[in-house]
Amino acid sequence: MDLHRIDLNLLVSLDMLLAEKNVTRAARRLSMSQPALSAQLRQLRELFDDPLLVPAARGMTPTLRAIEMQDALRELLASVNRLVTGQQAFDPAMATNTFRIAATDSIHAAVCVPLITKIRLYAPGIRLALFSADREAVGEKLASGELDLVLGTRQSLPPSVKARMLYEESFLCLLRRDHPYSKRPLDLDAFCQLEHILVSPSGGGFRGAVDEALAQMGRKRRVVASLNSFLLAPSLVARTDMICTVPARLARATGEAISLVAPPCELGSFSVQMGWHPRADNDSAQKWLRQQVIASPESLLRDMDAQ
Numbered sequence: 001m002d003l004h005r006i007d008l009n010l011l012v013s014l015d016m017l018l019a020e021k022n023v024t025r026a027a028r029r030l031s032m033s034q035p036a037l038s039a040q041l042r043q044l045r046e047l048f049d050d051p052l053l054v055p056a057a058r059g060m061t062p063t064l065r066a067i068e069m070q071d072a073l074r075e076l077l078a079s080v081n082r083l084v085t086g087q088q089a090f091d092p093a094m095a096t097n098t099f100r101i102a103a104t105d106s107i108h109a110a111v112c113v114p115l116i117t118k119i120r121l122y123a124p125g126i127r128l129a130l131f132s133a134d135r136e137a138v139g140e141k142l143a144s145g146e147l148d149l150v151l152g153t154r155q156s157l158p159p160s161v162k163a164r165m166l167y168e169e170s171f172l173c174l175l176r177r178d179h180p181y182s183k184r185p186l187d188l189d190a191f192c193q194l195e196h197i198l199v200s201p202s203g204g205g206f207r208g209a210v211d212e213a214l215a216q217m218g219r220k221r222r223v224v225a226s227l228n229s230f231l232l233a234p235s236l237v238a239r240t241d242m243i244c245t246v247p248a249r250l251a252r253a254t255g256e257a258i259s260l261v262a263p264p265c266e267l268g269s270f271s272v273q274m275g276w277h278p279r280a281d282n283d284s285a286q287k288w289l290r291q292q293v294i295a296s297p298e299s300l301l302r303d304m305d306a307q
Helices: 008-020 023-029 034-048 064-085 105-122 138-144 188-193 209-216 230-238 248-252 278-282 284-306
Strands: 053-055 060-062 098-102 127-131 149-152 162-169 171-176 195-199 222-227 243-247 258-261 270-276
Touching (some): 060 064, 105 243, 105 270, 162 248, 171 248, 278 284
Parallel strands (some): 098 149
């Protein structure tokens, strides 16, 4: 291949096409017309002597050659970007970056609420966009740059990402303030007899970690409502006799209308981790973002302790 024939813009377009697998969406993200991008795709096919992307039922499917070159292409473009920018020191006070973070709403509440509050004080030009964690797509979105970070359990993170633990999380139960069991010990029999709210982030689930723990003891509970958001639980609990078991950090951030009770059975704990694409290891802006995220959960705990 004659290197003089390679137009860097073609490689940028190829990277976007491989990320989107759709010419229309890729053209929109590149701020160019669909015919212009289609013309570039024809050039790329000639350059690499390969179809690169072939029509599929939905969008396009990369060829084996395209899949094999995708990571190397992204690393190449990242290297060019570092070369052009000169690896200048990241100045948060002057930066205008937009960072995109995916997580469940309970993790957003624990991490991103204090994160946004802090960033507004020291980096007023930076914007944060929060997304729900789509387990099926998050790996591709990190690789394409559509997401900067994903926060979740290690099992929920794609195996291709780098990860660091943020905090260990346990569980607490929510009851309305004047609930009969808000003033006396909640034993296992009473816990199983109460009507339960279960939070299923993917929607529609009626079985979770609590049910697994109870099953090991030969017990079960009555789940009568399945919510797709942790943040809906406190208002529903406050208006009913139902109980809801949620992550402890989220529980402690609820209002005065809610009582917090320890679950009457051992539910264990889980670690919340931060995941990022290896390409972002040497990006100064991304490093700064990760440093702020690492400090955020502890900031929230200090704020709650001070109240």
